Amino acid sequence: PGREVEFEGLVETRYEIEAGGSYPRLAAWLADVDARLANAGIVEARFLRQAHSETVQLHLRLAVYRRPAQTREEQR
Known part of the structure; x- marks a missing residue:
């Protein structure tokens, strides 16, 4: 995974994936x-x-995208 970025209250993690095979199977x-x-x-x-x-x-x-983890202070 790439670096995480906060985006509109969510944490975004980007991934780059490469795969090979037949076009119908990949699609x-x-x-x-x-x-x-x-x-x-x-x-x-x-x-x-x-x-x-x-x-x-x-x-x-x-x-x-996921919600950021809450700190212990936020959990109280």
């Missing part, structure tokens, strides 16, 4: 990520087809 996985991770946003998705192959490379930038 289905990406749709599943989008559907299942309500607290995440796809910042960028780039597909690059490998020459003379059915393999596609996916470069994904993903931002995950």
Whole structure:
């Protein structure tokens, strides 16, 4: 994960993920990520087809948002 940044009261952590496979399989996985991770946003998705192959490379930038952890003072 990348560095964490506060954004509108939430902590944003960015991830860069690379994967390879067939386009239909990668597209289905990406749709599943989008559907299942309500607290995440796809910042960028780039597909690059490998020459003379059915393999596609996916470069994904993903931002995950969460509430900041409370300090002990805030918990009281």
